[in-house]
Amino acid sequence: AAPAAVDLKEMPRTNAGEVYFSESSKLEDPQTPKLDQIEEDAPLLSGKIVTQDAVRLSAQLWCIRMLWLFLGLTNPFPGVAMRFFLVDDLKASPQLQAVMGVLSGFAWNLKMPVAFTSDVTPIFGYRRKPYLYAGLLTYMSCFVLLAVLPPSIGMVTFLTTFITLGQMTTGVMCDTLIVENMRHETSENRGKLQTECWVLMTLAGIGGILGGGFVYLIPGMTNSRVFMLNAVLKLLVLPFAVWLHEAPCEPSSEPASQRVQQRASEVWEALKGKCVWQPTLFVFLFSVFPNPGIAMTNFFINELGFGEEELSYISVVASLSGAAGMLAYYKYFKEFNWHYFFAGVVCLASALSLTQLILVFHINRDWGIPDLAFALGDDAIVDVTNALLAMPILILVASICPSGVESSLYAFVTSIQAAGGTVGGSISAILIGAFGIEMHNYERLWQLVLVCSLAKLLILPAIPMLPISLGNVSSGGPKSWQGAALLITLLILGIGWALGQASYKVAVS
DSSP states (O other), X not given: OOOGGGOOSOOOOOOTTOOOBOTTOOBOOTXXXXXXXXXXXXXXXXXXXXXXXXXXXXXXXXXXXXXXXXXXXXXXXXXXXXXXXXXXXXXXXXXXXXXXXXXXXGGGGGHHHHHHHHHHOOBTTBSSHHHHHHHHHXXXXXXXXXXXXXXXXXXXXXHXXXXXXHHHHHHHHHHHHHHHHGGGOOSTTTTHHHHHHHHXXXXXXXXXXXXXXXXXXXXXXXXXXXXXXXXXXXXXTHHHHHHOOOOOOOOOOSOHHHHHHHHHHHXXXXXXXXXXXXXXXXXXXXXXXXXXXXXXXXXXXXXXXOOHHHHHHHHHHHHHHHHHHHHHIIXXXXXXXXXXXXXXXXXXXXXXXTTHHHHHTTHHHXXXXXXXXXXXXXXXXXXXXXXXXXXXXXXXXXXXXXXXXXXXXXXXXXXXXXXXXXXXXXXXXXXXXXXXXXXXXXXXXXXXXXXXXXXXXXXXGGGGGSOSSGGGOOSOSOBOHHHHHHHHHHHHHHHHXXXXXXXXXXXXX
């Protein structure tokens, strides 16, 4: 991925979907400085000559890493305070909290419009940094207002919606920075920056979650003060956002409507490419399969007696395991044939998911293994396999984004993924109801676990939609407007489904 944010050289504009290929058939842009040339040469220590562009690019990459690190630290920090605030200060019932969550969470469905706007409409000549600033300032100002204004249902719903909007905008720009800067990676280290950023964010998130709880040990700490502290902590992100280098866009005399039409045409052409629509459809299908997560969480609480402390341990282990899985993929498996790799990991994930039955039937107790210890080990194994499946998809999605519409296409694919997750959540809820699983009735939970585990295998016939490896991604070949139309239809239906769920919950509240 390549930014206007990091145009260190005059790079020719590619047509939508055009990909450069080296002799090794790996995705590369021969016009661009490569990551290993800059970082692995260790500029000042190796004694090699370093250009100004190389130093600038190295600083750029570290700024991006630090952005992800501090966003990972600060995003989950107010989570505990928000839960206490809704219950203790706002006196909101669980049903009302669910409705507020749906309304504020709907902002995540606006990723595509925000991304497309940044591609089409530069602000003061820049396409990324102004939107990044806007997202950060929206997030911080809303938390300041949440801290100082008297709480009311309408005001809190309004502010949390814009908090989500600010966080989403910041996230879209950070995603785009990775996609754009992947142009500077060689075929050998493709995905390095993305892996490092995701690992940093995941590990920093552990600190954010724990810090948001331990902050209450400070005498006199209140929910409002945590909100104010969170707004201040977000200032840690600003220096790295300011230090990002972005080359200004060339002034355009084209009317806005023409620019919108041109960018939309480029996105459409990119979506028609086999290397885009088939992997994107796979991402959607991969996301729609049900999982027993909600039912298992309730089982932990109501059947096994886990409290906040035990659930926190499970959350920390999940984060550590996910980070380990991401690193393991990049270090050991990225050169594997993707078809064999996905088939093997899907089968392994399906088999390992069945180990939850040991906990459901309390077999672990017969073995002398405490419930928490087994839950931690089981969760770690499952999360490692999930990360092994997720990381290559993230790298692939970032790699297929053509120059000029990186933000739009990446946001489109992740929105498709979110739409699939929404459908998958609905299927999970239907299955939970069909098996009669309720607050204190888990007799048929084993059937839900079995169905969800075996359902993972249904993705196997769709694996040929993926390339064998990144080196086999080609912008050539047949175009399919039907494939592009299918993706757009899925996105519209996904957003419509989310909106329908929100409207339904508001209506029945």
